[in-house]
Amino acid sequence: MTEPAPRTATSRAADTDRVQVAQLLTDAAAEGLLELDDYERRLAQAYSATTYAELDRLSADLPGIANTRRGACQPAPKTTLLAFMSGFERRGRWNVPRKLTMFSFWGSGVIDLRYADFTSPDVEIKAYSIMGGQTILLPPEVNLSVDGTSVMGSFEEETSGAGTPGAPVVTVKGFSLWGGVNVRRKKRRPNRHVQRD
CATH class of the missing domain: 1.10.8 (Helicase, Ruva Protein; domain 3)
Structure with missing residues (x-):
């Protein structure tokens, strides 16, 4: 061998x-x-x-940071976020899994990927909203593909331009019934801390 x-x-x-x-x-x-x-x-x-x-x-110029991690990068485990007459929120610094499912029924959810750690170059988000609303915030460099359907609701993409070549690709799929899913790019704020939540 x-x-x-x-x-x-x-x-x-x-x-x-x-x-x-x-x-x-x-x-x-x-x-x-x-x-x-x-x-x-x-x-x-x-x-x-x-x-x-x-x-x-x-x-190389970052003391204590350079070469502190080597070896295989493992994707975070598949995650499901649920909101039944309630809400969920993921903001700040957190590990984005390769597969993420969001489901809201008479509820709402927000996931903010601007300060998050991507653990895979490809991320699939499945968003299902029934009589509720969901928002997915993306940083400017991420590449995006959206394929959602809505009935008496909305499945909207508010992005402009392409991401950075080689940056993670986020694919958002799903369904909205009497509710909404909104996917948009949003710049990071200069004074926002990226500490892990």
């Missing part, structure tokens, strides 16, 4: 490596080591990086 080739600076980086560096940059922003503009610039560069050298440069 042959051993895999060792990773070198010029080796091609995988999607999971880019996701991992994005998490490191979010750690640095949470600790106040990066201003919002610098964080978002480096995040876009991380998602479009092709080699380990490009990824390593993005965290």
Whole structure:
């Protein structure tokens, strides 16, 4: 059995490596080591990086952050959020799973991915709203695909432009009956902390 080739600076980086560096940059922003503009610039560069050298440069000047995580990046477990005559909310810093299901019945839900850690390069969100409402907030760099249906309600996408090449792809599918699902991009706020909730 042959051993895999060792990773070198010029080796091609995988999607999971880019996701991992994005998490490191979010750690640095949470600790106040990066201003919002610098964080978002480096995040876009991380998602479009092709080699380990490009990824390593993005965290080389961050004391205590560089190379603290290596190895396989594992997607967070599949998650279901329910609201029966109530509500749910995911904001701040949390781990976005590869598969997320949202269901509201006479209730509401909000998930905000702007400060969250993506644990997979592809995320599928299934949103079902019956006589309720749901909002999905995305950061500017994420790529998006929406395929929803509504009956006497709405399934709306309020986004403009494409995301950053190489950034995670979020696919939103679902159904709305006498309710609504609203998917939109929203910029991060400069003074908002990205501490884990």
